[in-house]
Amino acid sequence: xxxxxxxxxxxxxxxxxxxxxxxxxxxxxxxxxxxxxxxxxxxxxxxxxxxxxxxxxxxxxxxxxxxxxxxxxxxxxxxxxxxxxxxxxxxxxxxxxxxxxxxxxxxxxxxxxxxxxxxxxxxxxxxxxxxxxxxxxxxxxxxxxxxxxxxxxxxxxxxxxxxxxxxxxxxxxxxxxxxxxxxxxxxxxxxxxxxxxxxxxxxxxxxxxxxxxxxxx
Ligand SMILES: [Zn+2]
Numbered sequence: 001x002x003x004x005x006x007x008x009x010x011x012x013x014x015x016x017x018x019x020x021x022x023x024x025x026x027x028x029x030x031x032x033x034x035x036x037x038x039x040x041x042x043x044x045x046x047x048x049x050x051x052x053x054x055x056x057x058x059x060x061x062x063x064x065x066x067x068x069x070x071x072x073x074x075x076x077x078x079x080x081x082x083x084x085x086x087x088x089x090x091x092x093x094x095x096x097x098x099x100x101x102x103x104x105x106x107x108x109x110x111x112x113x114x115x116x117x118x119x120x121x122x123x124x125x126x127x128x129x130x131x132x133x134x135x136x137x138x139x140x141x142x143x144x145x146x147x148x149x150x151x152x153x154x155x156x157x158x159x160x161x162x163x164x165x166x167x168x169x170x171x172x173x174x175x176x177x178x179x180x181x182x183x184x185x186x187x188x189x190x191x192x193x194x195x196x197x198x199x200x201x202x203x204x205x206x207x208x209x210x211x212x213x214x215x216x217x
Contacts, residue, residue: 036077037076037077038076038078038207039076040074040075040076040134040210040212041077041080042072042073042074042214043074043099043102044072044073046081047080047084047087049088049091049096050073050083050096050097050099051097051098051099051142052071052073052098053098053099053100054068054072054073054099054101054102055100055101055138055155055156056101056104056108057070058071061156062115062116062158063115067108067111068108069213069216070214070216072102073099073102073103073137074102074103074134074214075102075103075134075135075137076133076134076135076201076204078135078201079134079135079136079201079204082187082188082189082201083097083137086183086184086186086187089186090141090179091144093179094143095141095142095143095144095149095179096143096144097139097140097141098139098141098146098148099137099138099139100138100139100155100156100197101138102131102134102137103131103132103134103210105210105211105212106125106209106210106211109122109123109125109128109129109132110125113125118158120194121158121195130200130204132209132211133207133208133210134204134207135204135205135207136199137189137199138155138156138195138197138198138199139180139199140155140197141179141180150172150173150176151173151176151180151197152169152173152177152196153196156197162194162195162196162197163193163194163195163196164177164181164193164196165193177196184199188201188203189201189202
């Protein structure tokens with residue numbers, strides 16, 4: 001009797017160990033305190049309060065080509081934490097951040113540079129941009145119904161009107177840009193003079209350029 005039960009008991013023991021191990025992995029996959037600031041994470045897994053319009057996952061961009069297989073916003077964890085703080089503050093005032101682009105693999109940067117080889121609008125891939133380092137976002141503001149605030153130009157408009165300093169806009173447009181800039185600067189993002197939509201986390205320039213592609217499944 002014992003000899004026939006023994007293989008069964010061994011099998012049950014193995015199943016128990018495997019189950020315990022798989023639970024340990026699942027439960028410890030995202031303990032917040034254990035995530036390193038420079039780890040790449042998916043913003044959506046940390047906040048549901050953002051609006052997404054990831055332009056490079058569509059053909060509605062200056063490349064006229066869909067260069068991302070799917071629309072996901074990956075960033076270094078420290079960038080995600082700072083962005084969530086900005087969004088929480090803006091939501092109390094009746095606004096939300098809408099995202100156009102986040103981390104961008106280096107290969108995509110090379111494609112963009114081949115089309116627009118002008119460092120005012122596209123970073124040279126030989127240096128790598130802060131987008132390639134997971135510390136930059138292209139964003140605008142929407143109201144709580146999702147309606148975009150008027151920023152004067154569309155995203156990726158390559159002209160002087162996209163500059164923060166462009167003087168010939170209405171007070172409303174200037175105030176909209178200022179609202180975004182002021183709140184981003186509070187959480188240690190730098191603006192970029194020639195693009196009202198682009199923000200860099202100040203410490204993002206220290207991180208290495210990356211070329212990983214996110215999983216679309
Ligand atoms: Zn940008």
